Amino acid sequence: MTTGTTKGRMSIAEAVDSLLQDGMPVRFTAYDGSASGPADADLGLELTSPRGLSYLVTAPGDLGMARAYIAGDLVLHGVHPGDPYDALVYLQNHLRFRAPSPSEAVTILRSLGLASLRMPEPPPQETLPRWRRTVEGLRHSKSRDAEAISHHYDVSNRFYELVLGPSMTYTCAVFPTADATLEEAQAEKYDLVCRKLDLKPGQRLLDVGCGWGGMVRHAAREYGVRALGVTLSMQQASWAKEAIDRDGLGDLAEVRHLDYRDVMESGFDAVSSIGLTEHVGIRNYPAYFSHLRDRLRPEGRLLNHCITRQHNRRQQIGAFLDRYVFPDGELTGSGRIISEAQDVGLEVMHEENFRRHYALTLAGWCRNLRAHWDECVEEVGEGTARVWGLYMAGSRLAFERNEIQLHHVLAARTVDGEDGFPLRPSW
Incomplete structure (x- = not known):
């Protein structure tokens, strides 16, 4: 079940749900007040800020989720941050994304707002992308x-x-x-x-x-x-x-x-x-x-x-x-x-x-x-x-x-x- 719907616009939880093949397997909550997934789930995901949403939108996949998690904008409830193994096992087993059609992608992005398309500064722990590092020095040179x-x-x-x-x-x-x-x-x-x-x-x-x-x-x-x-x-x-x-x-x-x-x-x-x-x-x-x-x-x-x-x-x-x-x-x-x-x-x-x-x-x-x-x-x-x-x-x-x-x-x-x-x- 998804909550937090705004008339004429998808909530964050609804947008995320629309990209899942089998629905949200954990409790997901977002800063806009929306939520989805079982209310009594042992594992929870909380998106705490617009910056976290922008991380997810501008770098789909493991990089965007990692940025949001490392910055503290995506919080895992039910596991310790020093050992999130149980959460990773569960999410890998049960979280199934699908590729949206072009029209669906446009609808989702309009609902989330154009501001989410602006990529925030990555967390300070992140190094330059591989192509930028190559510009500054040959790969596997001594330096x-x-x-x-x-x-x-x-x-x-x-x-x-x-x-x-x-x-x-x-x-x-x-x-x-x-x-x-x-x-x-x-x-x-x-x-x-x-x-x-x-x-x-x-x-x-x-x-x-x-x-x-x-x-x-x-x-x-x-x-x-x-x-x-x-x-x-x-x-x-x-x-x-x-x-x-x-x-x-x-x-x-x-x-x-x-x-x-x-x-x-x-x-x-x-x-x-x-x-x-x-x-x-x-x-x-x-x-x-x-x-x-x-x-x-x-x-x-x-x-x-x-x-x-x-x-x-x-x-x-x-x-x-x-x-x-x-x-x-x-x-x-x-x-x-x-x-x-x-x-x-x-x-x-x-x-x-x-x-x-x-x-x-x-x-x-x-x-x-x-x-x-x-x-x-x-x-x-x-x-x-x-x-x-x-x-x-x-x-x-x-x-x-x-x-x-x-x-x-x-x-x-x-x-x-x-x-x-x-x-x-x-x-």
């Missing part, structure tokens, strides 16, 4: 990559401590059991990577895109490896250096604020890339894998850990993720990752999918954000905290529904047929 990484990772180290937990690890964990804690799962992830790389005391490890140094510190502490990590985030590098000193690992571990393309040392026994490939750009895979290959000694190993598509077609990430979370991010399937590694002469020895593990990881991060919501808001502002809750809950749902995956690809720099591997996996 543009540095800006993209800074946009996402230089938010606040304290914020990341609250959301990620003590491990300060912002990549998919590996859960040895379904009831393992997030910290146990992150430790298992690092250890699994070390075992796959067959690390031994005295060996040299290069970790590209090292984040806050979790892999570098684990390899040095648990395996006696001399580990070098590089990151484009100044805040990550600063935090990692302090953690290395705090752990007394300065004689084995080092983190530099550096682009991986500027690492010129070679002869490493192993290279780990945990969560970097998503930022490289698909067209740059040949140069990426070639550079990592050249850092390895003969029979050295490479472990590539990255988010992938469930198919191998090239597909850019959605507008919300591109503008608010991962500017210039690109994903493809594990088949493309494997073929690109093979095409530069690496021998792929093993691949493994951790899709369900990433869903569990994201659920843990959302629990942390919700538990520390007030402190997170104080640290970065409510808009940014809303971005993170929305992005992490939405990503959890995407992993659960096999829309995206997470793959390990393990390869060797095989020379004259010698790959350094035993006949069967040892990890």
